[in-house]
Amino acid sequence: MLEPQASSHSPFLAHEVGHGGFVGVAGTASPAARFFYHVTTAGNARRIRSQGLLPVVGPRSCKLQEQPAVHLFGERAAAEDAVMNWLGDEVSSRTRLVLLEVEVPLALHQQPDPQMPGVLLVYEPIPAAAVAATYPL
Numbered sequence: 001m002l003e004p005q006a007s008s009h010s011p012f013l014a015h016e017v018g019h020g021g022f023v024g025v026a027g028t029a030s031p032a033a034r035f036f037y038h039v040t041t042a043g044n045a046r047r048i049r050s051q052g053l054l055p056v057v058g059p060r061s062c063k064l065q066e067q068p069a070v071h072l073f074g075e076r077a078a079a080e081d082a083v084m085n086w087l088g089d090e091v092s093s094r095t096r097l098v099l100l101e102v103e104v105p106l107a108l109h110q111q112p113d114p115q116m117p118g119v120l121l122v123y124e125p126i127p128a129a130a131v132a133a134t135y136p137l
Contacts, residue, residue, distance in 0.1 A: 037101060038072050038099070039098075100131050
C-alpha cells in the first residue's frame with residue numbers, strides 16, 4: 001500500500017503513474033499535480049458535485065465481491081478507453097456517462113487496485129471540493 005506523504009503545499013495527494021500502474025507518491029500537489037479520473041453517469045455527477053464521491057459497492061463491484069471504494073483511473077486516456085470497452089458494456093447505451101477529474105485528499109485511506117494496474121481505490125468519501133472538472137464522454 002502506498003503511504004501518503006505529508007505536504008505543506010496542498011491537502012491533496014499526487015501519485016506518479018509508471019509502467020503498468022502506480023509506482024510512487026509525490027510529496028506535493030503543485031500546478032503540475034496529477035489528477036485522477038472517475039467515470040459516472042450524468043445524474044450521479046450532479047449529486048457528486050454537491051456531496052462528494054462516496055465509496056460504494058456497485059453492480060460490477062458486487063459481482064467481483066469487492067469492498068466499498070471509489071475507483072479512480074490514473075490517466076484520462078485509460079478512463080476513456082475503459083468506457084469504449086469493458087466499462088461501457090456495463091451500462092445501457094442510453095445512459096449518458098461523464099468523466100470527473102479529481103484530486104485525492106492526503107488523509108484518505110487508499111491503495112492501488114491490485115487487480116487493475118493504473119486504478120486507485122479510495123475507501124473513504126472524497127469531498128465535493130476535490131472534483132475539479134466534469135467532461136462529457
